[in-house]
Amino acid sequence: MLTISVHGISLHANVGLYEEEKITGNDFEIDVDVNVAAIHSDNFPFIDYSIINELVCEAFRQPGEVLEQFVKTIHGSVKEKFAEAATVKVVVRKLHPPMDGKIKYAQVAFEG
Helix, strand or coil: CEEEEEEEEEEEECCCCCHHHHHHCEEEEEEEEEEECCCCCCCCCCCCHHHHHHHHHHHHHCCCCCHHHHHHHHHHHHHHHCCCEEEEEEEEEEECCCCCCCCCEEEEEEEC
16 A cells, blocks of 8 residues: 655635634644555655645635534545545644644545
């Protein structure tokens, strides 16, 4: 199995559950892992990680409220674009969510 990873995609987006988040926005960090079968040969599968980054950025240009929605959108887009993927793992973190206390991040992950 060959794993192509793009980790630490950082962006700011005006999305969130609360009205203030839709105005001021939040900072997010996204990790994507794409696993493809690799036969022992000179021709490994090619997954263009710049396209993965584009799919993540496009997902956050759309309106949304919860992390689960973005995980599902990104996962579906990556699986659609790279049909040869055996599994795709997407992790979305909201950095310093607006809650009481000092919280580094809230995170949702999906692999399938």
